[in-house]
Amino acid sequence: MKLSLRSHLLGAADPVLLARDLGMTPDPWQIEMLHSTRKRVHVNIHRQGGKTTTTAVVALHEALYCPNSLTLIVSPGLRQSQELFRKVLAFYRQLGKPVAPETENQLSLVLENGSRVIATPASEGTIRGYSVDLLIVDEAARVPDETYASVSPMVAVTKGRVIALSTPAGRRGWFYKTSKSMRWEHFMVTGPECPRLTQAELDDERDILGDLAYRCEYLCEFVDSAGAAFDGADVDALWSAGPEQPLAPSRREPVPRLTREQEFANRQARLIMQRGPRFNTPEPACRHGVSASGRCFQCINTQGRPL
Numbered sequence: 001m002k003l004s005l006r007s008h009l010l011g012a013a014d015p016v017l018l019a020r021d022l023g024m025t026p027d028p029w030q031i032e033m034l035h036s037t038r039k040r041v042h043v044n045i046h047r048q049g050g051k052t053t054t055t056a057v058v059a060l061h062e063a064l065y066c067p068n069s070l071t072l073i074v075s076p077g078l079r080q081s082q083e084l085f086r087k088v089l090a091f092y093r094q095l096g097k098p099v100a101p102e103t104e105n106q107l108s109l110v111l112e113n114g115s116r117v118i119a120t121p122a123s124e125g126t127i128r129g130y131s132v133d134l135l136i137v138d139e140a141a142r143v144p145d146e147t148y149a150s151v152s153p154m155v156a157v158t159k160g161r162v163i164a165l166s167t168p169a170g171r172r173g174w175f176y177k178t179s180k181s182m183r184w185e186h187f188m189v190t191g192p193e194c195p196r197l198t199q200a201e202l203d204d205e206r207d208i209l210g211d212l213a214y215r216c217e218y219l220c221e222f223v224d225s226a227g228a229a230f231d232g233a234d235v236d237a238l239w240s241a242g243p244e245q246p247l248a249p250s251r252r253e254p255v256p257r258l259t260r261e262q263e264f265a266n267r268q269a270r271l272i273m274q275r276g277p278r279f280n281t282p283e284p285a286c287r288h289g290v291s292a293s294g295r296c297f298q299c300i301n302t303q304g305r306p307l
């Protein structure tokens with residue numbers, strides 16, 4: 001398909017029109033994300049929800065209409081970075097290459113307007129030294145903290161943007177921490193909210209994945225890993241009640257003898273609670289007081305994001 005001059009100009013002005021030229025009918029959150037101009041965007045959307053597709057449109061828009069820009073796609077492995085990059089390339093070809101290519105290969109696209117899109121795995125050695133206008137971190141919850149710390153300064157000089165997309169992988173790491181940060185714009189959509197998934201399909205997924213993985217992958221919950229002795233939310237509650245209360249019995253009661261397993265579990269709980277204040281930082285909430293990780297039924301159309 002060759003993009004007409006009119007579509008070209010309209011697509012430049014509005015990435016949603018570019019997505020429509022590509023045959024997409026974007027979901028409401030996709031429209032919002034395509035319109036977003038925020039510097040930090042946190043995308044916690046269920047598996048197969050359209051994160052990669054939407055971000056590929058954002059990347060292509062940047063390359064076509066911001067001359068000399070550099071878009072870097074980073075993910076835990078080359079395969080994931082390539083998957084997003086392949087979508088960018090497929091969309092670029094589908095539009096009939098509206099800006100001519102200089103180089104076009106499996107990992108990079110360089111256009112005649114000076115823009116580049118580069119895909120790379122998140123190994124620190126290979127990605128240092130770029131000045132990036134758009135940094136895309138796919139499968140972000142699985143990108144180690146040290147790697148993110150080494151890539152995020154790349155956008156500081158250019159005053160560029162970061163888009164981090166993932167399903168959650170436990171209550172740890174930078175993707176979890178930024179899920180509570182007001183400095184980031186948040187997109188969160190669960191499987192049951194997706195117009196392309198039926199309840200029967202979701203039930204099948206729950207059977208296949210098991211409850212814990214289903215909650216991460218389709219309900220977008222930051223749940224603790226299966227091996228953790230305690231759920232982080234329970235530990236948060238313990239901390240609010242005072243760390244000693246549930247663990248230390250009253251002096252008048254006889255001290256029960258603990259099994260080795262109970263002692264181990266207690267030690268684990270104490271260790272987790274020592275980090276309590278970190279978990280206790282107030283979460284952003286919508287105007288009805290519902291935290292960003294919950295769902296507010298009064299402002300459902302915001303998908304529970306803070307207003």
Ligand SMILES: Nc1ncnc2c1ncn2[C@@H]1O[C@H](COP(=O)(O)OP(=O)(O)O)[C@@H](O)[C@H]1O
Nearest residue numbers: 024025026027046047048049050051052053054
């Ligand atoms: N708005 C949409 N309308 C129709 N199909 C869509 C839409 N958004 C995404 N898809 C399709 O859904 C599938 C999963 O999309 P993808 O971007 O890979 O999801 P994710 O990265 O969230 O796992 C793809 O086949 C994609 O083409």
Ligand SMILES: [Mg+2]
Nearest residue numbers: 051052053138
């Ligand atoms: Mg994806």
